[in-house]
Amino acid sequence: MDLKYTIYEVKDRVALITMNRPERLNAFIPALRHEVIDLLKQADQDDQVRAVVITGAGRAFCAGMDLASGGDAFVKADIEDNNEDPIAHRDGGGQVALAAFRCRKPVIAAMNGPAVGVGLSMTLAMDMRVAAEDAKMGLVFTRRGLTPEACSTWFLTRLIGAAKALELALTGRVFRARDMADTDLFNYVLPAEEVLPKAMELAREIAQNASATSVALAKAMIWHGVSEPDPQAVHLIDSRVFHWVSRQDDAKEGIESFLEKRPPEFKMSPTKDMPDFYPWWSETKV
Secondary structure, eight states: OOOSSEEEEEETTEEEEEEOOGGGTTOBOHHHHHHHHHHHHHHHHOTTOOEEEEEESTTOSBOSBOOTTOTTHHHHHHHHTTOOOTTTOOOHHHHHHHHHHHOSSOEEEEEOSOEETHHHHGGGGSSEEEEETTOEEEOOGGGGTOOOOTTHHHHHHHHHOHHHHHHHHHHOOEEEGGGGTTSSSOSEEEOHHHHHHHHHHHHHHHHHHSOHHHHHHHHHHHHHHTTSSSHHHHHHHHHHHHHHHTTSHHHHHHHHHHHTTSOOOOOOOTTTOOOTTOSGGGSSOO
């Protein structure tokens, strides 16, 4: 893949995706979006990758949509994408969010600097967020005559509750990450220089210690479990998944490595070794 606006590296079974338009604070453009989506898909299919970290080059994570072209910036982006049909239209941030959501590997946002508009909304579908304490953040859409996108109304409400989600979305205010440190919007709020190391530490912890298939299943169980109607429905899914994993090679290795006091050597792959009922949420009944 010929990358112009991103950098992709894999080390210690962790894929690092860096949005690389530092001169524009990594502002969002269609070409950048396409690269991030393609790299998330690549990481999902690569058995050598156990976790993904996304960050920004320079002093920003992502300053939102690149508005340099003026008031018609979003219209022009749609035209560039041949995405003019109002029925078939799909917003760009939502495409990134869904790529992160569908990735079977954990996706961690290392928000090293400002993250505004889509720069924040697309991270809500990621599994963890580590933010720079002084970084400016904001879902500023209503202040631009727009509405939230990137599936953010679904994810934000589940992360921080309806009341706080409404406050952020309706005011469109810009805040410092540290102002939201006592909510579940971020997993960690740290000095900027500690953000990427912490995100990589989390990713390596998963990559080195956890079964890739167990991680993929647990990620799906948590995200899809929030939409189940009651605990009984979740119990049926939990039971079905646990019954399957407990009979697999990774469970045997996990128990034996624990008893032998050694690091586990998990060999199962989420691209090849998932249960035949995955994805269970596509069924009408469990």
